[in-house]
Amino acid sequence: MSAAGASHTKSIAVNGRSYRWPARPLVVVCVDGCEPDYVNQAIAAGSAPWMASLNGRGTCLTADCVVPSFTNPNNLSIVTGAPPSVHGICGNYFFDPDTRAEVMMNDPKYLRAGTILAAFADAGARVTVITAKDKLRALLGHRLKGVCFSSERADQVTLADNGIADVLSLAGMPLPSVYSAALSEFVFAAGCALLERDRPDIMYLSTTDYVQHKHAPGTPDANAFYAMMSRYLGQLDALGATVALTADHGMNAKTDAAGRAQIVYLQDWFDADLGAGRARVILPITDPYVVHHGSLGSFATCYLPPGADVAAICARLAAVPGIETVLPRAAAAARFELPPDRLGDVVVISERLTVLGTTPSRHDLSGLDAPLRSHGGVSEQKVPLVFNRPLQGVSATRRLRNFDIFDLALNHCE
Numbered sequence: 001m002s003a004a005g006a007s008h009t010k011s012i013a014v015n016g017r018s019y020r021w022p023a024r025p026l027v028v029v030c031v032d033g034c035e036p037d038y039v040n041q042a043i044a045a046g047s048a049p050w051m052a053s054l055n056g057r058g059t060c061l062t063a064d065c066v067v068p069s070f071t072n073p074n075n076l077s078i079v080t081g082a083p084p085s086v087h088g089i090c091g092n093y094f095f096d097p098d099t100r101a102e103v104m105m106n107d108p109k110y111l112r113a114g115t116i117l118a119a120f121a122d123a124g125a126r127v128t129v130i131t132a133k134d135k136l137r138a139l140l141g142h143r144l145k146g147v148c149f150s151s152e153r154a155d156q157v158t159l160a161d162n163g164i165a166d167v168l169s170l171a172g173m174p175l176p177s178v179y180s181a182a183l184s185e186f187v188f189a190a191g192c193a194l195l196e197r198d199r200p201d202i203m204y205l206s207t208t209d210y211v212q213h214k215h216a217p218g219t220p221d222a223n224a225f226y227a228m229m230s231r232y233l234g235q236l237d238a239l240g241a242t243v244a245l246t247a248d249h250g251m252n253a254k255t256d257a258a259g260r261a262q263i264v265y266l267q268d269w270f271d272a273d274l275g276a277g278r279a280r281v282i283l284p285i286t287d288p289y290v291v292h293h294g295s296l297g298s299f300a301t302c303y304l305p306p307g308a309d310v311a312a313i314c315a316r317l318a319a320v321p322g323i324e325t326v327l328p329r330a331a332a333a334a335r336f337e338l339p340p341d342r343l344g345d346v347v348v349i350s351e352r353l354t355v356l357g358t359t360p361s362r363h364d365l366s367g368l369d370a371p372l373r374s375h376g377g378v379s380e381q382k383v384p385l386v387f388n389r390p391l392q393g394v395s396a397t398r399r400l401r402n403f404d405i406f407d408l409a410l411n412h413c414e
């Protein structure tokens with residue numbers, strides 16, 4: 001038995017759930033935008049031999065992510081083991097009722113729950129977090145006594161701020177461009193090197209969906225990305241880690257048969273329905289990295305003027321082609337486990353092939369060099385949940401979530 005043997009009976013409680021101390025290093029990987037078919041197609045093409053090798057010795061399940069199927073709400077759900085109604089992060093961007101301003105939600109002051117990562121570190125575990133985009137670093141690393149850095153700012157890490165220095169030579173890669181597959185590869189290269197050198201108890205690796213926004217499952221660029229990932233995951237496996245993989249959300253083409261983006265411009269719709277400027281449309285996909293998606297996703301929330309007839313507006317909007325679901329605040333918060341105080345009066349979700357915008361002049365689509373692919377809706381809720389070991393004691397009728405991954409990896413992996 002290892003030196004940590006005495007700790008095996010120890011459990012850590014976080015947000016009402018209990019997690020066993022890792023018996024061996026645990027690497028949880030959140031593959032941004034990993035529609036399950038990416039893995040399936042890469043295996044079928046022979047591009048992902050390690051993933052193929054899990055058939056029979058590992059576990060491959062499908063889980064539901066959090067809606068809105070966006071990056072930050074899901075990454076925070078995974079590391080807290082709880083939905084946004086508990087941790088508070090329900091978008092990349094929101095209307096802050098306290099300051100009455102539209103702001104990014106990537107400041108830890110908006111986080112309402114502690115993370116599994118910080119709790120294990122407080123109990124003496126060595127924890128490492130590596131994220132592709134820097135927008136997630138502060139949230140994932142909140143109150144974490146450990147290593148936490150992004151590949152985006154890998155050239156700026158310091159022992160004082162990130163718990164580690166010189167990750168460029170550690171990864172053996174130059175600083176990647178923020179719009180590149182290499183931004184994600186850097187996460188894996190640094191993660192493998194760190195597992196080998198320091199053998200942390202828990203690692204959380206989070207990639208970026210640059211490739212998935214541009215390339216459909218089974219295309220050469222997508223398969224090349226999953227080939228790269230499969231190679232690194234194989235290394236982590238060979239180093240003796242439990243490898244657990246899920247996604248923050250899926251990804252779908254949001255175009256017609258001719259490849260043209262299908263967009264419902266909600267601000268224009270409200271301006272026509274209620275009068276100009278009377279409603280405020282918030283697109284929580286909005287982030288500083290707009291080249292991916294032009295701030296177009298399948299989830300929106302809208303603030304209505306005082307006295308508006310919410311039920312009648314919901315009914316009229318639900319009849320618009322491309323709209324899948326329109327719910328008043330309380331119903332949306334209950335159905336999707338969201339914090340009601342951070343939602344508008346109505347929540348709007350579009351269908352699989354349609355995205356929601358505000359008004360054409362506010363969406364810069366000039367950076368899109370491929371037909372639009374995006375996410376945010378219920379249509380992107382299915383994600384893979386993959387382990388390199390068998391699981392025990394998981395009921396076949398249990399609705400699995402991506403944020404169950406720490407529970408499954410620590411409490412149910414053989």
Ligand SMILES: [Zn+2]
Pocket residue numbers: 032033070071072209248249
């Ligand atoms: Zn994402």
